[in-house]
Amino acid sequence: MNQTLHILTSAGLYITLFAYFIAMVFYWFQLITKNKLNGQLATAFTVIGWVGNTIILVARTILAHRLPLANGYEFILTFCWGTVLIYLFIQLHYRLKELGAFVMPIPFLLLSFVVITMGSNEMIVQAIPPALKSNWLTLHVLTAIFSYGAFAVSFGLAVLYLFKAHSGTSSVIKAFVSRVPDIDILDELSYKIILFAFSFLTLVIITGAIWAEYAWGTYWSWDPKETWSLITWIIYAVYLHARLMHDWKGKRAAWLAIIGFAAVLFTFFGVNYFLPGLHSYA
Amino acid sequence: MRERFKKWWEQFIRIMASMKTAITLLIVLGVVSALGTFIPQGQPQTFYFHAYGHLTGSLITLLSLNQLYQTWWFQLITGILSLSILICGYQRLRHVNNLKSAGSLLLHIAVVVTVIGSVWSLGYAKSFYLEIPVGEKVALAEHGLRDGRLGLKDFKVDYYPDFQPRQYASQLSLKGYKGKNYEERIAVNHPLKANSLKIYQSSWGWVMNLSQLTPDSAKTIQIKDKNTYRLQAGMDVRAVFIPDYAEESGNIESQSPLPNRPHVWLTLLQDGKIIDMTVLAPGEEAQLGLFTLRFDNYSYFSGLQVKEDPGVYLVFAGFILLILGILARYWQLFFPPKEV
Numbered sequence: 001m002n003q004t005l006h007i008l009t010s011a012g013l014y015i016t017l018f019a020y021f022i023a024m025v026f027y028w029f030q031l032i033t034k035n036k037l038n039g040q041l042a043t044a045f046t047v048i049g050w051v052g053n054t055i056i057l058v059a060r061t062i063l064a065h066r067l068p069l070a071n072g073y074e075f076i077l078t079f080c081w082g083t084v085l086i087y088l089f090i091q092l093h094y095r096l097k098e099l100g101a102f103v104m105p106i107p108f109l110l111l112s113f114v115v116i117t118m119g120s121n122e123m124i125v126q127a128i129p130p131a132l133k134s135n136w137l138t139l140h141v142l143t144a145i146f147s148y149g150a151f152a153v154s155f156g157l158a159v160l161y162l163f164k165a166h167s168g169t170s171s172v173i174k175a176f177v178s179r180v181p182d183i184d185i186l187d188e189l190s191y192k193i194i195l196f197a198f199s200f201l202t203l204v205i206i207t208g209a210i211w212a213e214y215a216w217g218t219y220w221s222w223d224p225k226e227t228w229s230l231i232t233w234i235i236y237a238v239y240l241h242a243r244l245m246h247d248w249k250g251k252r253a254a255w256l257a258i259i260g261f262a263a264v265l266f267t268f269f270g271v272n273y274f275l276p277g278l279h280s281y282a
Numbered sequence: 283m284r285e286r287f288k289k290w291w292e293q294f295i296r297i298m299a300s301m302k303t304a305i306t307l308l309i310v311l312g313v314v315s316a317l318g319t320f321i322p323q324g325q326p327q328t329f330y331f332h333a334y335g336h337l338t339g340s341l342i343t344l345l346s347l348n349q350l351y352q353t354w355w356f357q358l359i360t361g362i363l364s365l366s367i368l369i370c371g372y373q374r375l376r377h378v379n380n381l382k383s384a385g386s387l388l389l390h391i392a393v394v395v396t397v398i399g400s401v402w403s404l405g406y407a408k409s410f411y412l413e414i415p416v417g418e419k420v421a422l423a424e425h426g427l428r429d430g431r432l433g434l435k436d437f438k439v440d441y442y443p444d445f446q447p448r449q450y451a452s453q454l455s456l457k458g459y460k461g462k463n464y465e466e467r468i469a470v471n472h473p474l475k476a477n478s479l480k481i482y483q484s485s486w487g488w489v490m491n492l493s494q495l496t497p498d499s500a501k502t503i504q505i506k507d508k509n510t511y512r513l514q515a516g517m518d519v520r521a522v523f524i525p526d527y528a529e530e531s532g533n534i535e536s537q538s539p540l541p542n543r544p545h546v547w548l549t550l551l552q553d554g555k556i557i558d559m560t561v562l563a564p565g566e567e568a569q570l571g572l573f574t575l576r577f578d579n580y581s582y583f584s585g586l587q588v589k590e591d592p593g594v595y596l597v598f599a600g601f602i603l604l605i606l607g608i609l610a611r612y613w614q615l616f617f618p619p620k621e622v
Contacts, residue, residue, distance in 0.1 A: 203605070206601045210598070210601070214472070216482065216484075231315055237308060245302075
């Protein structure tokens, strides 16, 4: 049984990566050719990849007797899962297939990063140290998946917005994005997704603080990861207020959304690789 | 004069209530916070001179960038921002006429409550680390608290099959803290709570009791695992606990962290250089240089983080208000009303 699950998780990783890659390529084809079949294939491969992603996570949950939320490897897998889930919801709800061309590179690149950089040490199911045994940690990571996933989709929307907004300057870009909805719709949708993600980011910070209070007795210690999550929160808070009061919509809002997502990525990767800190688990 | 003050005051309120001020302060706070993540915090002064050179090093310590988040100017920016948010909120009070605007106001109040709570923590929280051997007691007054005696009755470590710790737990007794007694088992992530006092399971180790024997006396020595004890000027004994001693391997090592065959490995050091060593089981004694030492017994010690923090409740109250504020503010986004 365990042997089967182990094979399932490692084979599943490559199948998921491959499916996300093919989906991404078909989304690009669809952007160029406007061929309906390309769009359908792209969606089909996205769904296949997401199912594979789900299977890995379920198998790992069974193997570890806990949710797969304990280290960087597990978090990247769940982050991709959340991003693709939110993306699929947006695509189906708003009929916005062109967005896939800009969102799908994110899970593809993240999973490639896992395959290239992480050894078997990170990938084997590890016993977790006592500090990670907390329901607050579970809540912390679950909320982070939805928050980061939604920020990833808002990033894709911001890039799509900028493409569409520049379509007047180039006939090639204009041809690519001719079927993309009006830029105001993209802008409004991006705003809504950021509201959702920002609410969840607030919960991520709160649950993290409560967990730290129970585990170490300090709800906030200005550790680089904590600080960068606060900086991310501040960037999106500025986005929301500038939009409300100074009518920062359109291009400026799109650039802020891109900067915000860069801060999300830096909080997750940059802090671990460039800065020293306590947050050594993920 | 009064007229002038009034004008000045109105100007001040106008600036503080402006969203531009708040956004600017938010950005400043973000940039300064980011700066603090690139400069290692809380290192001794010499570290910065070594790492950054004399000029940058002195600039860092002069501006307290090595303790950036505790500096007065960082606190001041946070304070002005909070004030600005409060004034903004107060001015918007009369425009509160639906769930959405009430939620927005609540969110802003929540942020200020959280900030006030954290400032309270910063000013009044007391925190210290203690190591107590099983069976011993410590008076908390020795560490700056008002009263209370903390005793460790028992300690246990639970291991995974590969001997990674699964959980560790202390059976604590806290007597006479603010007139009350507490008996509780604590573990990592499950602290003891007594009023605003919390006691956290933080680490553990081994402690050994040795006797230094002379023809007419026996002196008790308590020594923690991998620590040294000064026997006389220039002469130290170092003790390493071997919980599961394996003698056949040739090297001195432990087969597991479980105390199946407990031994102590004693090293005699003269001015830091090893001059003699021995391995003893409980009850055994040996000649080590000019000293006779006996290994009496061993036990766990528990590493405990003790914290008295009245601010944390205000911070948590701020968190609850934040969640309520989010729900009210974004209710329509999450649960859109059905279109008619």
